[in-house]
């Protein structure tokens with residue numbers, strides 16, 4: 001890839017886990033509106049999803065962009081579990097649910113869900129699942145930090161039907177690990193992976209990041225070599241999102257310690273090359289999967305979906321979200337919980353559904369959401385069908401013109417196809433469909449760089 005293209009397109013831009021993107025939410029729903037949207041979505045849903053956010057971590061990884069609360073005080077776990085269960089009961093009451101929720105997906109994310117003791121996880125899951133009907137091919141998944149995950153954690157999760165596990169790794173290079181304050185060995189990863197598989201987890205994901213301070217092509221090569229014999233089914237190879245104005249931990253290193261745009265791209269391209277040699281296929285943006293994995297199969301069948309949890313093998317709706325900062329999705333509306341742990345807990349204790357903000361999608365949002373989702377999951381989109389049209393699209397071909405001239409995509413009639421050379425610029429391509437970004441350029445820096 002030429003330096004010129006990188007320089008041209010390496011601009012701040014969203015990752016499009018939603019449309020509209022969070023900084024552009026403006027039609028905040030009242031609690032009644034949010035409950036109404038959820039209820040409507042649940043009425044027609046055969047597979048709902050739940051996301052539960054556990055914010056606690058024992059120590060801070062300085063690159064981290066997640067909503068976390070660093071503490072070694074284990075006594076915070078149980079009160080938090082009780083707050084989550086109370087929040088769930090507030091939802092059941094508000095929704096007036098008569099039967100059980102048909103649960104297709106359950107995801108525990110964080111922070112570090114295995115910060116909770118196995119007994120605490122057990123109380124949480126029991127309290128949630130007694131009000132849900134697990135659909136036959138349900139997918140329950142969890143993000144774990146191998147440094148704090150025991151066999152007892154894994155056995156408890158299996159008891160409740162969890163079969164997918166995602167391990168945070170990032171990079172094994174000692175210098176990088178020291179810089180990002182995350183010292184973790186290959187043996188720890190191997191131990192959790194083999195135990196999980198023995199217990200019956202049949203899908204293992206590893207998270208890696210490229211673009212971290214002091215990372216080099218050699219450290220990416222070393223990391224991928226170290227994991228290759230463990231054969232995770234999926235690998236998320238994330239572009240490091242540098243947002244030090246939001247995440248104070250990222251100020252522990254400077255931009256001079258980070259690989260620059262061209263070097264960062266080299267890290268990605270070398271990583272991708274090695275992963276492809278190992279039999280992994282690139283799925284959408286930043287994700288790889290073995291051909292035996294459902295994420296790959298869903299790219300073939302057209303079922304691949306993307307939401308706040310990343311890529312998933314099918315579209316499930318609604319997503320009911322519990323926990324501090326968690327984001328729910330009823331397709332026609334989004335809602336996020338309070339981001340400060342204390343405020344979240346206080347509001348739930350008072351009997352309030354702890355929403356802080358959200359967005360009711362208007363007809364244009366609903367159409368553009370589908371286009372951006374198509375691009376992120378299928379690398380193409382079409383507005384031939386009248387249901388896929390909205391006046392803003394008339395201006396899109398002109399916006400795509402420069403990208404087309406640069407050989408990144410092809411537009412023919414009302415159809416846009418991303419070319420292989422355009423893959424690294426998928427975020428830039430989606431930006432052409434982002435009417436809200438176009439109408440109101442951010443006054444302050446909101447997003448990480450696209451490359």
Ligand SMILES: C[S@@+](CC[C@H](N)C(=O)[O-])C[C@H]1O[C@@H](n2cnc3c(N)ncnc32)[C@H](O)[C@@H]1O
Nearest residue numbers: 063064065110111143144145168207238240241
């Ligand atoms: C909630 S953590 C995973 C579970 C556990 N807390 C751990 O770190 O092992 C989610 C993942 O987000 C990714 N991540 C966090 N901060 C990031 C950033 N600034 N840029 C890119 N990816 C990031 C990391 O790959 C991390 O594994």
Ligand code: SF4
Nearest residue numbers: 057060061064066111
């Ligand atoms: S990367 Fe994971 S363990 Fe590290 S601070 Fe973020 S959420 Fe916690």
